Amino acid sequence: MAHVPESVELFVCESCQVTHAGTPIHVEAGxxxxxxxxxxxxxGEADFVELSDWVHYHD
Structure with a gap:
């Protein structure tokens, strides 16, 4: 079986809309x-929305 790499989750800053890669947190093997x-x-703001939810986000 071939290894399938994980996709990094992206987060969008609610204030300036800059996209950041999420910090990986190990939960179990692999x-x-x-x-x-x-x-x-x-x-410097601290409010983010997951990129997958960005199109549905409203203030």
């Missing part, structure tokens, strides 16, 4: 979850 960063590297 499995990870991803968390948004503590703060946006561009504007």
């Amino acid at each position: 499995q990870h979850t991803f968390e948004a960063p503590d703060a946006c590297g561009s504007c």
Whole structure:
């Protein structure tokens, strides 16, 4: 069986819309979850939306 690489979850800053790669959190052998960063590297805000939810996001 071929190895299938995990896809990194992306997060969009609600304030400036810069996209960040999630931080991988090891949950079990070969499995990870991803968390948004503590703060946006561009504007410093701390509110993020998962990229997959961005099209459904409303203020």
